[in-house]
Amino acid sequence: MTATIAKIIWLISGLAWFALRLVPRRRSRKTPVRYSARGLREFALLAASFSGLGIMPCIYVTTHFPRFADYPVIPALSYLGIAVEVVCLWLFYRTHHDLGDNWSVSLDLRERHTLVTTGVYALVRHPMYAGFWLMALGQALLLPNWVAGPAGLVGFGILFFGRIGREEAMMTAAFGDEYRAYMRRTARVVPWLY
C-alpha cells in the first residue's frame, strides 16, 4: 500500500458515492416541497461539510498540499479505511432505497412526506448521517495527512451537530407522537449507543 494507491481508492469511493446519488438527486428535484428549513445557517453547515469531505481532500489528492502534514502510510489503517468505505457505500445505497422520495440534501418536508421507520431506519434514525460519519472516518484512515485526513470528521461534525436537533424538531412537529415513539425506540447513529 502506497500513499498514491490510498488516494486513488479514496477518489474511487468518492466517485461511487457521487454516482449512487445521481438518481435520488434527479428524483428529488421533481418531488414538490411543502416546508423547508433551509436558510443561511443550513447553507453554512453544508459548506463546512462539503469543504471537509470534498474540497480539502480533493486539493490534497490532486496537488499534495499541505505536504508538511504528511505522515507515512500505515497499511493496516489503509485496509481498514477500504473496509469502512465499502460499508459506507452499502449504507448509502440502503438509506436512499429506504428513504425514497422523502430524501433531501437539506431540511425539507415533501408534499407527500411519509415517516420511514423500516429497513436501516429500524436500526437507527439517522443511518445516512451514520454513512457520512463512516465516509469521514474512511477519509481519515486512507489519506496519510494530518490536515486532509481528519478534515471530513471536522466538516461533517459541524453539519451533524449543527443540524441534528433542528431536524428532529422538524420531524417531531410534522409527525408528532409517531416520531416521539420512533425516537424512544431508536438511537441516532450508533445502534443502542448514541
Ligand code: SAH
Ligand atoms: N437524517 C436522516 C435523513 C437525512 S436526509 C438520515 O440520516 O438517514 C434529510 C431529510 O430526510 C430531512 O429533510 C427530513 O425531512 C428527512 N427525514 C429524516 N428522517 C426521516 C425519516 N425517518 N423518514 C422520512 N424522512 C426523514
